[in-house]
Amino acid sequence: MSEPAQRRRQEQEAASSEVAEVAPGVLRLQLPIQFTGLGHVNCYALVDEAGVALVDAGMPGRATWKAIGERLEAAGIELEAVHSVIVTHSHPDHFGSAELLAKRAGADLIVERSFQTWLDRPQPSDSPYVEMARTGRTPWGGIPFEWSRRQRLGHRLARHGLAPYARPPRPTRRLHHGEQLQLAGRSWRALHTPGHTGDHLCLYDEEAGVLLSGDHVLPTITPHIGGITPLADPLGTFAASLAGLLQLGVTTVLPAHGHPFSDLAGRVRQILAHHDRRLASLREAAGGGEESVVELARRLFPARLRGMMAESETYAHLEFLRLRGEAERFERGGELCYRVDSGGGSSATSAALDCGRHS
Ligand SMILES: [Zn+2]
Numbered sequence: 001m002s003e004p005a006q007r008r009r010q011e012q013e014a015a016s017s018e019v020a021e022v023a024p025g026v027l028r029l030q031l032p033i034q035f036t037g038l039g040h041v042n043c044y045a046l047v048d049e050a051g052v053a054l055v056d057a058g059m060p061g062r063a064t065w066k067a068i069g070e071r072l073e074a075a076g077i078e079l080e081a082v083h084s085v086i087v088t089h090s091h092p093d094h095f096g097s098a099e100l101l102a103k104r105a106g107a108d109l110i111v112e113r114s115f116q117t118w119l120d121r122p123q124p125s126d127s128p129y130v131e132m133a134r135t136g137r138t139p140w141g142g143i144p145f146e147w148s149r150r151q152r153l154g155h156r157l158a159r160h161g162l163a164p165y166a167r168p169p170r171p172t173r174r175l176h177h178g179e180q181l182q183l184a185g186r187s188w189r190a191l192h193t194p195g196h197t198g199d200h201l202c203l204y205d206e207e208a209g210v211l212l213s214g215d216h217v218l219p220t221i222t223p224h225i226g227g228i229t230p231l232a233d234p235l236g237t238f239a240a241s242l243a244g245l246l247q248l249g250v251t252t253v254l255p256a257h258g259h260p261f262s263d264l265a266g267r268v269r270q271i272l273a274h275h276d277r278r279l280a281s282l283r284e285a286a287g288g289g290e291e292s293v294v295e296l297a298r299r300l301f302p303a304r305l306r307g308m309m310a311e312s313e314t315y316a317h318l319e320f321l322r323l324r325g326e327a328e329r330f331e332r333g334g335e336l337c338y339r340v341d342s343g344g345g346s347s348a349t350s351a352a353l354d355c356g357r358h359s
Contacts, residue, residue: 009220009221009258010219010220010257010258010259011038011039011040011218011219011220011221011257011258012037012038012039013039013040013258014032014039014040015030015031015032015033015039015040015041015067016030016040017030017070017071017074018030018074019071019074019075022044022252022254022260023205023208023210023252023254023260024184024208025046025047025048025184025185025186026044026045026046026047026184026210026254027044027045027047027075028042028043028044028045028254028260029042029043029044029045029054029068029071029072029074029075030042030043030071031043031057031058031059031064031067031068031071032058032063032064032067033058033059033064033093035059035092035093036224036309038093038257040257041056041058041059041093041094041256041257042056042254042255042256042257042258043055043056043057043058043068043071044056044212044254045072045075045077046183046184047077047184048182048183048184048185049185050083051081051082051083052077052081052082052083052084053082053083053084053085053086053183053184054082054084054085054086054101054107055086055087055088055203055212056086056087056088056093056094056098056214056256057085057087057094057095057096057097057098057101058093058094058096058097059092059093059096059097060092060096060097060100061096061097064096064097065097065100068097068101079104079105080105080106081105082101082105082107083105083107083108084107084108084109084110084183085098085101085102085105085107085108085109085110086110086111086201086203087109087110087111087115087169087171087201088200088201088202088212088214088215088216088256089112089115089196089197089199089200089201089214089215090111090115090116090117090197090199091197091215092117093256094214094215094256095117095168095169098169099168099169099170102169102172108172108173109169109170109171109172109173110171110172110173110174110175110181111169111171111173111174111175111199111201112174112175112190112192112199112200112201113174113175113176113177113192113199114192114198114199114230115169115171115174115199115201116198116199117168117169137334138228138308138311138312138315139227139228139315139336140227140292140293140294140311140315140335140336141292141293141294141334141335141336175190175192175201176190176192177190177191177192178190178191181203183203184205186205186207186208187205187206187207188203188204188205188212189203189204189205189206190202190203191203191204191244191245192241193214193216193241193242193244193245194231194234194237194238194241195216195223195225195231195234195235195237195238195239195240195241195242196214196215196216196223196224196225196238197229198229198230198231200214200215200216200241201214202214202216202245204248204250206248206249208251208252209248209249209250209251209252210250210251210252210254211245211248211250211252211253211254211264212254213245213253213254213255213256214255214256215255215256215257216241216242216245217242217245217253217255217264217267217268217271218255218256218257218258219253219255219258219259219261219267220258221257221258222271222274222275223238223271224309224312224313225238225275225313225316226309226312226313226315226316227312227313227314227315227316227319228312229316232319232323233319233320233323234316234319234320235275235316235317235319235320235348235351236320236323236324236348236351238348239272239275239348239349239351239352239355240351240352240355242268242271242272242352243268243352243353243355244355245264245268246264246265246268250264253267268352269349272347272348272349272352273349275317275347275348276347276348276349278300278313278317279317279320279321279346279347279348281300282296282300282314282317282318282321282340283321283340283341283342283344284342285299285300286327286338286339286340286342287342288339288340288341288342289339290330290332290337290338290339291337291338292332292335292336292337293311293314293315293318293335293336293337293338294311294335296314296318296338297310297311297313297314300314301314315336318338318340320346320348320351321338321340321341321344321346322338324344324346325341326340326341326344326345326346327339327340327341327344
């Protein structure tokens with residue numbers, strides 16, 4: 001996550017053991033996580049006559065598995081009643097326990113069409129992953145990237161006794177953008193919302209205006225937009241998917257971290273403004289000179305936030321400017337460097353507005 005946490009944010013609160021009905025037929029079960037500073041992930045249970053669909057199943061591991069059991073019991077849901085496990089995107093706090101859960105429940109495992117975790121073998125089209133696996137370096141040089149292939153991760157998990165809890169999900173169903181699902185007694189539309197990851201999925205209940213937003217829109221934290229992704233323009237793509245949501249008439253947002261909220265348009269504006277401020281700081285930090293991604297990230301982020309995620313986000317912002325003719329990139333001593341036009345005017349907000357106009 002990309003914003004410094006001066007105060008405790010909703011997304012950092014410890015998981016509550018309370019089961020709450022947050023929309024008709026939709027229960028929130030909070031699972032504990034300790035991941036990039038977050039305190040919980042919301043697992044939503046969509047209940048109907050056919051049984052239950054669970055959206056996002058938390059990190060891999062015994063603690064999550066125990067919490068899932070306790071929350072299901074508190075909600076009066078038998079494991080066997082779970083007919084679908086839906087994963088919003090390929091980050092471990094969302095997919096970690098999904099395979100085990102789907103297997104034990106005999107449930108379908110449902111994801112977006114392009115879903116792929118870093119535990120899966122990279123496809124030739126996912127150039128950054130293939131390149132990183134080959135060279136052991138991030139696309140911008142910088143810190144050598146420990147490319148944890150299946151074996152290495154497997155060994156580590158086995159050492160901690162986690163192997164059965166951490167299988168990469170094997171989806172049984174992959175959703176296309178616009179596909180309809182019958183859950184909680186009504187129809188939900190699958191929305192492909194790339195940006196935070198290339199395979200991010202939201203579900204939208206048109207009738208009640210309820211959006212299961214995953215990490216695409218969070219109430220008080222800006223989702224990390226990184227450069228290690230199959231997306232060529234992660235920030236521009238993210239802005240476009242945010243703009244797409246504003247056409248829908250959403251009245252209730254159920255995020256994967258934090259509490260439900262209603263002002264989607266307001267939150268989208270804040271998130272875009274955050275990226276616009278970051279772009280402005282980047283122009284200022286670059287000062288019209290030629291700098292490496294690593295150096296620019298160092299200037300933009302405070303010491304405690306530096307590292308891979310800061311560099312990755314800086315890279316995504318630099319590529320956003322480059323693709324709009326406001327930066328040039330070149331290589332210097334194995335590191336990617338940029339010359340940024342200090343007077344450029346492109347913004348995430350204008351990228352989103354452009355999309356809104358075209359759709
Ligand atoms: Zn998350």
